[in-house]
Amino acid sequence: MTAILPLERHFARVGAPVGGVFTERNLFPWIQRRTRPLEDGPAAAARLLAERRPGKRVAYLHVPFCANHCLFCGFYRNRSAEDAMAEYASRLERDIAMDETAAGGPPIQAVYFGGGTPSALSADDLHRLVSAVRRHLPLAPDCEITIEGRVAGFGDDKIDACLEAGANRFSIGVQTFDTGLRQRMGRKASRQETISFMERLRDRDRAVVVCDLILGLPGQDMETWRNDVATCLSLGLDGVDLYCLTLHDKSPLALSIAKGSLPPAAGLERMAAMYGAGLEMLEDAGWRHLNQAHWASATRERNLYNQLVKAGADCLAFGAGAGGLVQGHRYVIQPDIDLYGKAVDSGTKPVTVVLPPPANRQARDLVMGGLEGGRLDIARLESLTAPGLAATLEPLLAQWAAAGLIRRRANAIILTTAGWFWHCNLVGSLFELIDLSMGGGTPPADLSSPQPQGIRHAG
Numbered sequence: 001m002t003a004i005l006p007l008e009r010h011f012a013r014v015g016a017p018v019g020g021v022f023t024e025r026n027l028f029p030w031i032q033r034r035t036r037p038l039e040d041g042p043a044a045a046a047r048l049l050a051e052r053r054p055g056k057r058v059a060y061l062h063v064p065f066c067a068n069h070c071l072f073c074g075f076y077r078n079r080s081a082e083d084a085m086a087e088y089a090s091r092l093e094r095d096i097a098m099d100e101t102a103a104g105g106p107p108i109q110a111v112y113f114g115g116g117t118p119s120a121l122s123a124d125d126l127h128r129l130v131s132a133v134r135r136h137l138p139l140a141p142d143c144e145i146t147i148e149g150r151v152a153g154f155g156d157d158k159i160d161a162c163l164e165a166g167a168n169r170f171s172i173g174v175q176t177f178d179t180g181l182r183q184r185m186g187r188k189a190s191r192q193e194t195i196s197f198m199e200r201l202r203d204r205d206r207a208v209v210v211c212d213l214i215l216g217l218p219g220q221d222m223e224t225w226r227n228d229v230a231t232c233l234s235l236g237l238d239g240v241d242l243y244c245l246t247l248h249d250k251s252p253l254a255l256s257i258a259k260g261s262l263p264p265a266a267g268l269e270r271m272a273a274m275y276g277a278g279l280e281m282l283e284d285a286g287w288r289h290l291n292q293a294h295w296a297s298a299t300r301e302r303n304l305y306n307q308l309v310k311a312g313a314d315c316l317a318f319g320a321g322a323g324g325l326v327q328g329h330r331y332v333i334q335p336d337i338d339l340y341g342k343a344v345d346s347g348t349k350p351v352t353v354v355l356p357p358p359a360n361r362q363a364r365d366l367v368m369g370g371l372e373g374g375r376l377d378i379a380r381l382e383s384l385t386a387p388g389l390a391a392t393l394e395p396l397l398a399q400w401a402a403a404g405l406i407r408r409r410a411n412a413i414i415l416t417t418a419g420w421f422w423h424c425n426l427v428g429s430l431f432e433l434i435d436l437s438m439g440g441g442t443p444p445a446d447l448s449s450p451q452p453q454g455i456r457h458a459g
């Protein structure tokens with residue numbers, strides 16, 4: 001039997017507009033803020049990585065360089081400089097090559113070069129890194145190999161180098177097609193340059209092409225937003241991410257808004273309306289909704305890396321600041337590029353912090369992976385937690401249904417448009433209730449565990 005759970009504090013507002021169903025977005029429910037890192041973390045990670053266990057695996061390679069700090073972004077670390085990037089690429093190649101444990105074990109289903117800006121690397125470095133991954137890691141025959149990039153500085157020579165080495169997916173950060181807004185956010189290419197770039201990439205027809213758009217930027221009204229989604233639709237891409245703006249404290253964007261040089265970012269109501277409008281436009285155009293923030297137009301787009309990571313697959317991490325996951329243990333590679341380089345030069349993988357898995361990992365993975373895809377099997381959740389959980393949760397689920405967040409289907413809940421928008425809150429609530437139902441008790445104070453790169457923002 002499950003304990004009596006404090007369901008009311010997770011209730012939504014019935015009858016409120018979508019943006020007012022909860023008072024704030026629970027942005028990163030999966031970050032284990034209250035978990036103490038393992039004392040023997042690096043040794044524990046090494047042991048776990050060396051174990052051979054069946055299961056899906058992916059790999060993340062981090063490239064922490066950018067030409068400039070875009071105002072909204074929380075991922076910026078180092079300004080790109082040719083020498084530093086070339087040196088870093090050599091270290092990253094060595095990091096991949098020296099990882100003997102990665103070579104064993106089940107196939108790797110997806111590889112993601114993320115950043116920062118992988119497309120800031122030279123054509124030669126992109127070629128040798130993709131080649132190194134293919135040479136040293138046991139990739140599945142249909143492995144998805146994604147290169148993340150931006151339009152400025154991603155020349156044809158670099159694209160050719162990626163394709164020749166075997167990359168088969170490009171994820172391009174467009175953010176908005178509006179030239180004025182782009183410039184205000186620190187993006188260098190104009191609308192026309194961005195469109196031409198995406199068309200050239202599409203016309204090669206040798207890889208999946210997806211783009212990221214952000215909604216809720218200061219000065220981005222509904223018309224600009226609809227125009228962004230319509231432009232994306234007109235380009236014949238394979239997929240798109242629609243990300244709600246996260247306004248990071250102390251980001252250049254937050255500071256510009258605070259001093260009045262930019263208008264405020266969208267509030268919850270405008271954000272919800274924009275998300276809903278984007279979702280409707282993509283649905284009307286026949287795109288498939290794969291994850292909370294991701295849609296695909298073509299069958300060749302699988303969005304595999306993101307899907308597997310969100311469902312708790314093991315993720316091998318390479319590069320300064322990369323975040324990995326092994327048997328539910330999150331680990332972080334040394335983020336300082338000099339310290340990272342020194343460790344790799346001496347033949348050591350510089351794992352810094354390792355967090356133990358949450359107590360109810362399987363149930364959490366089911367909630368996270370399920371709701372990312374818009375559906376959660378409550379009977380299966382009960383089988384992974386405590387008998388009686390479904391009945392205990394019933395008043396909450398009925399309340400969420402009344403508030404328009406979910407629909408009920410036999411043993412499952414299905415997200416509505418409002419539910420997709422608030423999906424992180426629903427995940428956070430279920431995480432908390434599962435912990436309590438399994439005797440987790442009141443959680444201790446926030447220990448501010450690190451947020452690895454590689455597992456994305458809230459969507």
Ligand SMILES: C[S@@+](CC[C@H](N)C(=O)[O-])C[C@H]1O[C@@H](n2cnc3c(N)ncnc32)[C@H](O)[C@@H]1O
Pocket residue numbers: 072073074075114115116117118148149150151172173174175212213214243244245246247248457
């Ligand atoms: C790690 S970033 C790398 C993108 C790439 N370097 C670029 O400049 O296009 C991946 C994506 O995160 C999204 N992103 C970054 N900051 C964000 C924020 N504050 N709120 C929402 N999405 C954000 C952007 O859509 C971006 O394309």
Ligand code: SF4
Pocket residue numbers: 065066067068069070073074075076115116117150173
């Ligand atoms: S959006 Fe891309 S280029 Fe801009 S700061 Fe973030 S990671 Fe760097």
